Amino acid sequence: MPSLTICYNGLTFEQLFNYNLNMENVDLDTVNKVKPKMPDTTLLYELSDFFKLMGDSTRIQLLWALEENEMCVGELALLLNMTKSAVSHQLKTLRSAKLVKAQKRGKNVFYALSDHHVRTVLEMALEHVAE
């Protein structure tokens, strides 16, 4: 069976359909009105990176715990029932996002919240989750 394929710019019909090259029923005014209000790329990624950071149960537990008390890695591992390695990896992530700070005392490394803004964000989310 011979088949005939017509393309535009190397794209098949399907691909042309999937891209928004054939839309009639959209209100361009609305789109153009909203467009300038959209966040710029930098802000957008800062926002989503922040939420991604909070979007892990282990990291939430760590932040939650450190809100109560500064603790060393071993204590946190015991509290969360995880290996020190796993905890250490996550603390590194939180540290590089400046959410926690580390301080070495003797053989131990004690972690604490960098600032208490985290509490506010958590409380806000709690409110939302509570419906």
Add this chain to the structure above:
Amino acid sequence: MPSLTICYNGLTFEQLFNYNLNMENVDLDTVNKVKPKMPDTTLLYELSDFFKLMGDSTRIQLLWALEENEMCVGELALLLNMTKSAVSHQLKTLRSAKLVKAQKRGKNVFYALSDHHVRTVLEMALEHVAE
């Protein structure tokens, strides 16, 4: 070279080390004091699921846009310069989390924020990101 491996409960030394079976230098009092304050599993996952949901730049853009105006899928796709398919998939995610609601009008499906709590959470995060 003959090697001697001694195990406990089928675990090697390495594994015993990695698990917290040999910790001396932790303050058990601290751990026991904090433990009852930790969130229960359900709340923990509700929180992290909520943050996960917000932790994607496409979804943030969708919510941000819908805060300005209700819009149909095609308009959102045009605004974000994405395929309708990709947008539809993400809207489905947001809808099943009850963050947006859909309403079919003619050939179009219009999406709007379910409640304006989202704005509060976004503003809170903006504040944090702004340092």
Add this chain to the structure above:
DNA sequence: ATTATAGTTGAACAACTGTTCAACTGTCAA
């Protein structure tokens, strides 16, 4: 009735992420 547009869907794919594993560094005590 036929055709075109709007949107949805599931499978496939690639990219990302969290934990484990094993080996390592640094500090204290004997």
Add this chain to the structure above:
DNA sequence: TTGACAGTTGAACAGTTGTTCAACTATAAT
């Protein structure tokens, strides 16, 4: 100086996630 513990690290692995692709349904217009 040796041994034990505290913590870190990078590679590997498995599980998850977002987009694409292709096919589908539904509505409107001719």
